Amino acid sequence: MVDMRVKVGSVSLQNPVMPGSGCFSTDLAQVMDINRLGAMVAKTVSREYRAGNPPPRAAEVEGGMINSIGLPTKGIKYFFEHQVPDYRRFRPPLVASISGTTIEDFEAMARDVAKGDIDVLEVNISCPTRDPKGGNFALHAEHTYEVMKLIRATTDKPVWVKLSPNAGDIVTVAQAAERAGANALVVANTILGLKINTDTFRPAIGNKFGGLSGPGIKPIIVRMVHQCAKAVKIPIIGCGGIVKVEDAVEYMLAGATAVMIGYLTFRNPSGMIAIIDGLEEWCAKRGFARVADLTGAMIDEPPMETFAAAAAPIG
Amino acid sequence: MVDMRVKVGSVSLQNPVMPGSGCFSTDLAQVMDINRLGAMVAKTVSREYRAGNPPPRAAEVEGGMINSIGLPTKGIKYFFEHQVPDYRRFRPPLVASISGTTIEDFEAMARDVAKGDIDVLEVNISCPTRDPKGGNFALHAEHTYEVMKLIRATTDKPVWVKLSPNAGDIVTVAQAAERAGANALVVANTILGLKINTDTFRPAIGNKFGGLSGPGIKPIIVRMVHQCAKAVKIPIIGCGGIVKVEDAVEYMLAGATAVMIGYLTFRNPSGMIAIIDGLEEWCAKRGFARVADLTGAMIDEPPMETFAAAAAPIG
Amino acid sequence: MMGEPFASDPYVVGKSAPPPEPPHIPAEESLCPVVLHDWVNSEYKHLVVEASPKALTVTPGQFFNLLCPSPDVGELFFRRPQSVYRVNRKRGRIEFLYKCVGRGTRGLSTLQKGDALNMVGPLGVGFRLDPAWRHIVVLGRGVGIATLGPISQLARDNNVGVTAILSARNADFVMADTFFREAGDVVSVLDTDGTSAVDNVEKILAGLIAQKRADAFFTCGSNRLFQLMKRLGKAHNIPGQVAMEQVMACGLGPCYVCVRTFEVDGKKELRRVCIEGPVFDMQEAVGW
Amino acid sequence: MMGEPFASDPYVVGKSAPPPEPPHIPAEESLCPVVLHDWVNSEYKHLVVEASPKALTVTPGQFFNLLCPSPDVGELFFRRPQSVYRVNRKRGRIEFLYKCVGRGTRGLSTLQKGDALNMVGPLGVGFRLDPAWRHIVVLGRGVGIATLGPISQLARDNNVGVTAILSARNADFVMADTFFREAGDVVSVLDTDGTSAVDNVEKILAGLIAQKRADAFFTCGSNRLFQLMKRLGKAHNIPGQVAMEQVMACGLGPCYVCVRTFEVDGKKELRRVCIEGPVFDMQEAVGW
Ligand SMILES: Cc1cc2nc3c(=O)[nH]c(=O)nc-3n(C[C@H](O)[C@H](O)[C@H](O)COP(=O)(O)OP(=O)(O)OC[C@H]3O[C@@H](n4cnc5c(N)ncnc54)[C@H](O)[C@@H]3O)c2cc1C
Numbered sequence A, B: 001m002v003d004m005r006v007k008v009g010s011v012s013l014q015n016p017v018m019p020g021s022g023c024f025s026t027d028l029a030q031v032m033d034i035n036r037l038g039a040m041v042a043k044t045v046s047r048e049y050r051a052g053n054p055p056p057r058a059a060e061v062e063g064g065m066i067n068s069i070g071l072p073t074k075g076i077k078y079f080f081e082h083q084v085p086d087y088r089r090f091r092p093p094l095v096a097s098i099s100g101t102t103i104e105d106f107e108a109m110a111r112d113v114a115k116g117d118i119d120v121l122e123v124n125i126s127c128p129t130r131d132p133k134g135g136n137f138a139l140h141a142e143h144t145y146e147v148m149k150l151i152r153a154t155t156d157k158p159v160w161v162k163l164s165p166n167a168g169d170i171v172t173v174a175q176a177a178e179r180a181g182a183n184a185l186v187v188a189n190t191i192l193g194l195k196i197n198t199d200t201f202r203p204a205i206g207n208k209f210g211g212l213s214g215p216g217i218k219p220i221i222v223r224m225v226h227q228c229a230k231a232v233k234i235p236i237i238g239c240g241g242i243v244k245v246e247d248a249v250e251y252m253l254a255g256a257t258a259v260m261i262g263y264l265t266f267r268n269p270s271g272m273i274a275i276i277d278g279l280e281e282w283c284a285k286r287g288f289a290r291v292a293d294l295t296g297a298m299i300d301e302p303p304m305e306t307f308a309a310a311a312a313p314i315g
Numbered sequence C, D: 001m002m003g004e005p006f007a008s009d010p011y012v013v014g015k016s017a018p019p020p021e022p023p024h025i026p027a028e029e030s031l032c033p034v035v036l037h038d039w040v041n042s043e044y045k046h047l048v049v050e051a052s053p054k055a056l057t058v059t060p061g062q063f064f065n066l067l068c069p070s071p072d073v074g075e076l077f078f079r080r081p082q083s084v085y086r087v088n089r090k091r092g093r094i095e096f097l098y099k100c101v102g103r104g105t106r107g108l109s110t111l112q113k114g115d116a117l118n119m120v121g122p123l124g125v126g127f128r129l130d131p132a133w134r135h136i137v138v139l140g141r142g143v144g145i146a147t148l149g150p151i152s153q154l155a156r157d158n159n160v161g162v163t164a165i166l167s168a169r170n171a172d173f174v175m176a177d178t179f180f181r182e183a184g185d186v187v188s189v190l191d192t193d194g195t196s197a198v199d200n201v202e203k204i205l206a207g208l209i210a211q212k213r214a215d216a217f218f219t220c221g222s223n224r225l226f227q228l229m230k231r232l233g234k235a236h237n238i239p240g241q242v243a244m245e246q247v248m249a250c251g252l253g254p255c256y257v258c259v260r261t262f263e264v265d266g267k268k269e270l271r272r273v274c275i276e277g278p279v280f281d282m283q284e285a286v287g288w
């Protein structure tokens, strides 16, 4: 028996696997048992109704996809009146993701959403599909600090912040978020990309630029998780390109306490359940009594070969 | 007959396809006719002998590879005594890539290398395998400006600069390079990544972090090429994940004047030749008399569907 | 690497009992053996698979999201939606009629008899049939014809008369006319002889309306013909349904990739084709 | 997407004449039909392909870089180097003996008779045979045995005596002993009976040295045994060659992925296994 529970700060999860925001809704009850998830993460919500970006909204690329959905939302009122009760039919903790246009808007959103029937507030300051420069507050440490400091003051509930891989220096951004009082980091959102259709000469998606996700970005995000884990004390949730059990393990070895999954669900609708089951099996086979012991267990030494001298750097 | 010639500033190439630095040497004459290339790009050279990083130096990832070779070099003396004459057995223009440790070192390298028998000086200020923060001068606009300004003053030969996709804002770096007098931008070097071996719990490569290349990074780099092309007037050379003719076309549509290829050569040793031939065929089929006409030919409008209103954003 | 073609554990048709599961899970991933897979003309293929009990609950207009094999060594990522063309519940079979247009359908076309097709479904909101209707008109073009098969079959089973207007480039591409003939009258209109022109189709529809053989309209496959039916439907107060398409990622509702524009009381809104459709009210749809 | 499995235009064995090309291109990408592909024990497979004229110029110790099919839907990227185990120039065939260890070799093992294998080669610097030698000793373990095949064959063809010491876990994994027996004497040493212990192999080698049946040493496949041979070679002034392995990307020289450490006059240096090797001077190699 493997103990699959993990704690993301004060939040206890029955297992470390949850969906990425925007890749999950209760519609998935069509194909899977939502109660098996570590947590439910709702689609990012804004205060007002937003239609989102023009279609086509997604396109395949080698090793992944790009999307520009544009954060469509029915607004905060609809969220609490219809979506939250709908989520509450299921047992896992509910993470609400919020977005805002200005720092004041973010603060007000945090205040209003956190007092609702949700368990965790996830702050999406990193959506690349709204700002063509590739993110939002999460591109800069100071901006992140300012917005997170204000948000932190609005609530006692756990606050997670979703960082942007488009930041030039994600480590200082992570440290700024920690200083501002964030309880956990989600590393990371999508990477800004462009695909041009060589038949039509036009961008492949309606908004021209879109966020890259899927297995192709995994080495980049695993690196960021590792760098952040070395630099902060708060837990990290790894997110980007997990499509098999070993990918989840890799994120945890790099320092993640839990993981989020997007892309996989599109191809394998109940893939998250398979990852949960597979992770338990993997731990059992490798003799890990607690999945939590994987966190940060990477051996930070070169992969020395048998005869050490042959691999050692010289000169 | 398609006119395959392109001009990268004052440098005329018989076609727009050349190797990326570090992915080419005259050893490739074992499998291909080097004289068919648009240009030859030599491996980055430093002043002194460098052994490079400990093996393993590369690992496969989904949609690409990571590598950390560590810029091994026999030094500038060996470069001119043995390597340049070796390259000169072939006809395409020779691009020498240089690296330095400090700004003074870069300036001196530029002075010494540019006066040798080479056609273009490529300045590699972006190698992610030397600095674990993911690059070098190319991470910041000011640093790029300073080093390029000094280098520019050392020579009348064309100077290209290879930018880093790890920069948070590659556009301002590109503009700084242009202001400093660079004749062309190479966009871009590899993206810093990490792969952990889930059997051994150790990093997959000897230097822990490595640079990600291959098709998985293409949407990111195509986006950067497009952004830079909008922001600068000097020509851009697109580089990252080209494995088929349409990839080269996509880079040119995004604004590239020419392209560089790395990854493909590892799988398909004479792949560059196939891209040259295929590009000519593609142009002929699509009615382009000059391959140069593809540069920047992306139609910068949404991929509207037949019935425009259905695709238009609302609200 | 992606590893196995699916991380989840699909229901394997003919190999295992359906896994025990809570009753509220209406769709599933299943591995369905290919029984038949033939070209019907130079562009369209007819695919018949053995389906799982859950898959066989599919209703007219619903679709499956198919894991098409890659046609080359590159990876193919998104599933490809295909609506069901025919269901044979007695023999436990589901049929698709699809056009080879790109990598996904080209990959699909490589499946051989006996290969297993990974399908997720049944998905989406299908057609509604009001038993009070006495006669309906279905108007399809190209692949749209496939989508209109099951509703025509259902109408016949409920003793509702069907006139099927099948529009195609030429006689080769009038597919399934014998199948539609079993369900009712068939009128083929072609580009080759000009009968497919909107004007001519309008005349045919006007005639059916005049004869009171048009209690409801159904269409799929052509924006031009959809706009025509919408206009006539509005003018003559005939209820209508349209089956729409859009690029999909999840096929299940969460991702909001598959939206189209709709208009209700002058207000535009976006709806998801995969879960709010693919069948929509004809007057609310804006087109594509 | 990657599109075709190769962007370049390989030489297709049996299908086309070699493309006209400048004479200075010694290696090539070729598509070689599989003639035979059998398991020799639970871990090793024997692969025989029809090879191109250029491929058949391979010399002992050289290798090919093989495009292994992916064993699953994930993409496999790097080629996998395999040295040649046997060449049959008369029948135009090249043979490999390889161990299934990971995704690449598992993918390789799925090739069926008649399938085409995409190979690049011949590559690298092979073994050197000095016709003045009267008797050589080859010492191989595991897959290393395969690599030592061609040099043993060449020695015999040049009337140089060969003693082959084949080290293996147990009798099942002593491969190709009949093949080596054709070339000379075979001594099998096993883990199961302790004969493979370094001490025992040292005794055997000392015996051969004493009998003057060791004009040169050749080894491949075990660092332990390599260190032993290096030590004895140094002590007795016997020239030696070792075939080494390293993860490769290009297999051709440019990328510097495949380096190992060497030591000359107390100075360490890195050399590329793919083009400066895979066969190196035994005294200069440091090991692995
Ligand atoms: C609900 C629904 C039912 C359908 N039923 C049928 C049917 O019965 N028969 C039939 O021939 N076709 C049907 N289609 C269309 C079919 O899904 C597309 O032809 C197919 O996805 C094209 O894939 P491709 O890779 O071959 O072509 P691509 O080259 O990828 O694309 C060709 C066109 O297909 C569309 N497309 C691409 N990817 C997707 C995707 N993931 N989801 C939806 N559309 C996409 C795009 O509009 C694109 O322009 C249906 C589509 C939907 C949404």
Ligand SMILES: Cc1cc2nc3c(=O)[nH]c(=O)nc-3n(C[C@H](O)[C@H](O)[C@H](O)COP(=O)(O)OP(=O)(O)OC[C@H]3O[C@@H](n4cnc5c(N)ncnc54)[C@H](O)[C@@H]3O)c2cc1C
Pocket: D063, D078, D079, D080, D081, D082, D083, D084, D097, D098, D099, D100, D101, D102, D103, D104, D105, D106, D143, D146, D147, D244, D245, D246, D247, D248, D249, D273, D278
């Ligand atoms: C010059 C040379 C000749 C060889 N000859 C033979 C032979 O005759 N018979 C035989 O069984 N094996 C031989 N090998 C070893 C063979 O190349 C590896 O076993 C094979 O690459 C493993 O691939 P994999 O995907 O199955 O395993 P993986 O799981 O990828 O790796 C298993 C091990 O193989 C090695 N390896 C992985 N990728 C590469 C690569 N691209 N290049 C080199 N090594 C790699 C690594 O050390 C790794 O630890 C030779 C290697 C070299 C360099």
Ligand SMILES: Cc1cc2nc3c(=O)[nH]c(=O)nc-3n(C[C@H](O)[C@H](O)[C@H](O)COP(=O)(O)O)c2cc1C
Pocket: A019, A020, A021, A022, A023, A043, A044, A067, A069, A071, A097, A124, A127, A162, A188, A189, A190, A213, A214, A215, A239, A240, A241, A242, A260, A261, A262, A263, A264, C249, C255, C257
């Ligand atoms: C279609 C789509 C919609 C998304 N919407 C959101 C969103 O609303 N809010 C958010 O924080 N992230 C959003 N994301 C990002 C994902 O949560 C996740 O960070 C990213 O996709 C990387 O994970 P993956 O590679 O497993 O997909 C979205 C991603 C996709 C593909």
Ligand SMILES: Cc1cc2nc3c(=O)[nH]c(=O)nc-3n(C[C@H](O)[C@H](O)[C@H](O)COP(=O)(O)O)c2cc1C
Pocket: B019, B020, B021, B022, B023, B043, B044, B067, B069, B071, B097, B124, B127, B162, B188, B189, B190, B213, B214, B215, B239, B240, B241, B242, B260, B261, B262, B263, B264, D249, D255, D257
């Ligand atoms: C093994 C390897 C070595 C490289 N060495 C260098 C180098 O010395 N100098 C340099 O500027 N870029 C170097 N690069 C980067 C490539 O030139 C190129 O920018 C990158 O690989 C992206 O292109 P690709 O996806 O086509 O490989 C190297 C890349 C690889 C894979």
Ligand code: FES
Pocket: C247, C248, C249, C250, C251, C252, C253, C254, C255, C256, C257, C258, C259, C272, C273, C274, C275
């Ligand atoms: S395809 Fe995801 S919501 Fe429709």
Ligand code: FES
Pocket: D247, D248, D249, D250, D251, D252, D253, D254, D255, D256, D257, D258, D259, D272, D273, D274, D275
């Ligand atoms: S594998 Fe590239 S140099 Fe040896």
